[in-house]
Amino acid sequence: xxxxxxxxxxxxxxxxxxxxxxxxxxxxxxxxxxxxxxxxxxxxxxxxxxxxxxxxxxxxxxxxxxxxxxxxxxxxxxxxxxxxxxxxxxxxxxxxxxxxxxxxxxxxxxxxxxxxxxxxxxxxxxxxxxxxxxxxxxxxxxxxxxxxxxxxxxxxxxxxxxxxxxxx
Amino acid sequence: xxxxxxxxxxxxxxxxxxxxxxxxxxxxxxxxxxxxxxxxxxxxxxxxxxxxxxxxxxxxxxxxxxxxxxxxxxxxxxxxxxxxxxxxxxxxxxxxxxxxxxxxxxxxxxxxxxxxxxxxxxxxxxxxxxxxxxxxxxxxxxxxxxxxxxxxxxxxxxxxxxxxxxxxxxxxxxxxxxxxxxxxxxxxxxxxxxxxxxxxxxxxxxxxxxxxxxxxxxxxxxxxxxxxxxxxxxxxxxxxxxxxxxxxxxxxxxxxxxxxxxxxxxxxxxxxxxxxxxxxxxxxxxxxxxxxxxxxxxxxxxxxxxxxxxxxxxxxxxxxxxxxxxxxxxxxxxxxxxxxx
Numbered sequence: 435x436x437x438x439x440x441x442x443x444x445x446x447x448x449x450x451x452x453x454x455x456x457x458x459x460x461x462x463x464x465x466x467x468x469x470x471x472x473x474x475x476x477x478x479x480x481x482x483x484x485x486x487x488x489x490x491x492x493x494x495x496x497x498x499x500x501x502x503x504x505x506x507x508x509x510x511x512x513x514x515x516x517x518x519x520x521x522x523x524x525x526x527x528x529x530x531x532x533x534x535x536x537x538x539x540x541x542x543x544x545x546x547x548x549x550x551x552x553x554x555x556x557x558x559x560x561x562x563x564x565x566x567x568x569x570x571x572x573x574x575x576x577x578x579x580x581x582x583x584x585x586x587x588x589x590x591x592x593x594x595x596x597x598x599x600x601x602x
Numbered sequence: 603x604x605x606x607x608x609x610x611x612x613x614x615x616x617x618x619x620x621x622x623x624x625x626x627x628x629x630x631x632x633x634x635x636x637x638x639x640x641x642x643x644x645x646x647x648x649x650x651x652x653x654x655x656x657x658x659x660x661x662x663x664x665x666x667x668x669x670x671x672x673x674x675x676x677x678x679x680x681x682x683x684x685x686x687x688x689x690x691x692x693x694x695x696x697x698x699x700x701x702x703x704x705x706x707x708x709x710x711x712x713x714x715x716x717x718x719x720x721x722x723x724x725x726x727x728x729x730x731x732x733x734x735x736x737x738x739x740x741x742x743x744x745x746x747x748x749x750x751x752x753x754x755x756x757x758x759x760x761x762x763x764x765x766x767x768x769x770x771x772x773x774x775x776x777x778x779x780x781x782x783x784x785x786x787x788x789x790x791x792x793x794x795x796x797x798x799x800x801x802x803x804x805x806x807x808x809x810x811x812x813x814x815x816x817x818x819x820x821x822x823x824x825x826x827x828x829x830x831x832x833x834x835x836x837x838x839x840x841x842x843x844x845x846x847x848x849x850x851x852x853x854x855x856x857x858x859x860x861x862x863x864x865x866x867x868x869x870x871x872x873x874x875x876x877x878x879x880x881x882x883x884x885x886x887x888x889x890x891x892x893x894x895x896x897x898x899x900x901x902x903x904x905x906x907x908x909x910x911x912x913x914x915x916x917x918x919x920x921x922x923x924x925x926x927x928x929x930x931x932x933x934x935x936x937x938x939x940x941x942x943x
Contacts, residue, residue: 437615463684463687463740464686464687467687467733467737470694470730470733474730486717486718486719487719487722490719490722490723490726491726493726493727493729493730494722494725494726494729497726497729497730497733498726498728498729498732498759498762499729499759501733502729502732502733502736502755502759505733505736505740505755506736506752506755506756509736509740509748509752510752561717561718561719563718563719563722563778563779564718
């Protein structure tokens, strides 16, 4: 095992274990906080794939934005914190069917592309920031602009809703 | 420095561990000194003496005695607190503030990791601090703590925007997030520093960054998360002993980190202000730390000069003053760079 492999398995372990806690924890607040470690693990995996910009953006957007927003939501809703989440087994047969189909597809895909080892680290590291910036400003300008206009509309809509409620 | 250490030690892993430990060796003495310094400055501004006895000369050993006391204290967890999160929170906060040091260039020869996205990385990892604060406040199961944590998080999230935009103005000129590259672009005399470039746009950007960074580290006049008169001590009300020390250490580490970024991005970092006079890697460390400490001094000075803002005033300053101004500066610098090409 090389250093790269050890790092990969450590971060994969963190990601998977914390994702399990997110799903199976009985308390919403624990789920929300263990999402922090999931996001961290995913960002680290991006770094191992030499996608530095995506990794940092992942941390900035998901930890700094979305997770904080979710925590605020959970903490300000005083009832949610104390509610015992209902985790029971419902609709066993359809669920089992769906899960086996998805798992079978993923497993088949995994098996057919399996090369017997973790992918070796790609050769010399190059920063992706510059290339990404150039691509966004040339080949992908239209999708980029559409996404930004969409986000602007969403922002203005949210501000409108918030304001209307306070006036009445 | 990395290549040099690899040559001596012949072991890459050991070298990486050493490189990572360097900022820690700086943070701990710095925090000990800064706490003492802050107490002395506040005392002198209020016409008293501050700590005078411990250690003899002007009570220099006061904070060392304090930290020894904190280490020995019993580790108390309130009965109603959430034990797991209560124990975890100080570590998350400290990891967040320590991780930022990985990309801060202390001198021409030393930077933890010379990555191309250094500045962006620092902005991103500081969000771990926000989550850690929320964790500390919530796990304490105390209304003051929770309010303090909420205020801290709301404040940091809103002031992140002017911080990022004012730094973006410099990034647009240099064309990279690499802090070493930004340092090299300011070499020579002090009029090459970005704070004096593209006058007055970047001067205003530096001011915006400084004001917003005060809010990011919860310092006066933006210290409502810890407002003693209303919230006891904010999110660390319930903490004691070593965990309190860790939270406190993280706070001072953050203070130095934002000051170091201000020094690096706008005030030349490790560059000497006088061209080749007193320049070089070791003098670089001297200049970098002096510039950082100068900003720390201003932080302390403001703490005993300005009154605390109300929550609504805080939001007004953030959203209606700093953000529009920083947008204007980003636009202005963009046009300037494009037209000057």
